Amino acid sequence: MTIDDPLSAASRTNDEAALFNSPRARQFLKLPSGLRVAYAEVGDPTGVPVFMLTGLSGVRLYALFFAEVCLEAGVRLIAFDEPGVGLSGELKDGDGVADASAKVLFKDVVEITLAIADHLEIPRFGLLGFSLGTVSSLTLAKDHAARIIGPIQLFSPYLIPNSPGISSLVKVGAMLNASLIRSVVSAALGMGCDPHHSVWRRPIVSIITEMGGFTKALGATSSACFPSSNKSDDEDEDDSSVEEEKTTRLPLIVAMNLRLEKLEAISYALSRDPALTAAAAEEKVRKLCPKAAWRDTDVSAELNVESGFPRRPYAGQGMIRDLLIGLGKFGGPAYKPEDVLAPCHIWHGTADGLVPLAAVRTLAKALPHATLTEVRKGSHVLIRNRKVAILAFGEIVDAYRVGQ
Structure with a gap:
């Protein structure tokens, strides 16, 4: 199923x-469990x-x-809001991965992916x-490799704690109590949605920028790509780098973040007053936050x-769950690497500050x-x-053309 739309021209x-x-x-699918999931398609509809x-x-x-x-590249790219994120609904006990069943990590993500694929035929x-x-x-590849075209493209793979070579930052997070993490993050996000708090006058983008992560991410440059098996660190003495060809543009990144911030504010207002309509909630948050960057x-x-x-x-129910999963609070992955028989292509930056290169190797x-x-x-x-995104999509398209 495809939807006619001038998105390519846009x-x-x-x-x-x-x-x-x-x-x-902005499309929707209701799963048999009753969970409503929002998804998007971009690129070539065919x-x-x-x-x-x-x-x-x-x-x-x-x-x-x-x-x-x-x-x-001739790709029809599909992505969805995870449960508790964006326009998707919340997970409840029994609806996939809530706290009690999170030991099978990302079971809900796998099921949603397959459900959307089946829905779109x-x-x-x-x-x-x-x-x-x-x-x-x-996790999906372990049991559904026959449905995957070409090599799975893995960018900056995250490794659950206890993996060899994992970063110190993740190790420290893994030592914290899950209830403490949930309480602190929930309180911080709830405070961020409180119209009487100053966080509302400072958009999330500016906060991240002050932390340095956003600026560093945008400023990172990359030069040539090379298979690690063909070139060692000792051989890589050429420090000349070319300007990175960004897939994203700063105005689009800011526009997305402002949109998400405003939606979370409206969602919070609706949760506090069930009698409000979405339009009335929007007007309310506009008046409460006249200086917010997302106001208009x-x-x-x-x-x-x-x-x-x-x-x-509060914002980020899905984010909190993912954070706890990422810190190993629900156990290890639902697969062993040696059991994933599908071909994989891993792309990893040598300046990745979150996941050490040695661990990815x-x-x-x-x-x-x-x-x-x-x-x-x-x-x-x-x-x-x-450049790297084009190479990755190209591998999938080439595999499709030769019937892999």
């Missing part, structure tokens, strides 16, 4: 509003289907960054995982969803059919490198 004209408001960027499983707090709007690249698809999304990608951001398309706008007492050796490409000076958000 990607060429760099029209953020057209990208965000496209019907293809192209090779590829599912993208994103990292912490996976959101469908991330796919919009790749609209132009996917159009050029897609028997086989390419698979791209980023950061924490690589864990769910390998147009989110009318999201507010007019057909099955009701999600009402959340160990993962690549443990996977039976894996190729590791190290990107010189690439950061953890290597997926935003236009």
Whole structure:
């Protein structure tokens, strides 16, 4: 099933509003469990289907960054809001991975991916995982390799604690009590949604920038890509780098974040007053936050969803769950690397500050059919490198053409 929409033209004209408001960027599927999931499609509607499983707090709007690249590559990219994120509903006990059943990590992500593929009548698809999304990608690949086209593209693979070589930051987080993490993060996010708190006057983008992560991610550069098996660190003495060809543009990143912030504020207002309509809640948060950067951001398309706008007492329910999974609070992955028989291509930046290169090399050796490409000076958000993204999508398209 495809939806006729001028999204391809919008990607060429760099029209953020057209990208965000496209019907293809806001579709819904209700699972047998009753969970309502929002998903997006970008690129060539008749192209090779590829599912993208994103990292912490996976959101469908991330796919919009790749609209132009996917159009050029002949790819139909599909991404969805994870439960508790964006326009998707919340998980309840028994609806997949709630706290009690999270020992089978990302079971819900796998089921949602397959449900959307079946709904769209897609028997086989390419698979791209980023950061924490690589864990769910390998979980899916273990039992459903026959449905995957070509090598699974794994960008900056995240490794659950106790993996060899994991970063000190993750080790420290893994030592903290799960209830403490949940309480602190929930309180911080709830405070961020409180209209009487100053956080509302400082958009999340500015907070992240002050922390340094956002600026470093945007400023990271990458030069040549090379298979790690063909070139050692000692041989790589050329420190010359070219400007990274960004898949994303700063205005689009800011536009997405402002839109998400405003939606979370409206969702919070609705949870506090069930009598409010979505439109009334929007007007309320505009008045309460006259200086908010997202005040005049147009989110009318999201507010007019057909099955009701999600009402959340605080932002990030899905993010908190993913954070706890990522820190190993629900056990290890639902697969062993040696059991994943599907071919995998790992792309990892040598300047990734979250996942050490040594740990990724160990993962690549443990996977039976894996190729590791190290990107010189690439950061953890290597997926935003236009050159690398084109190479990754190209591998999937080539595999599809030869019937793999």
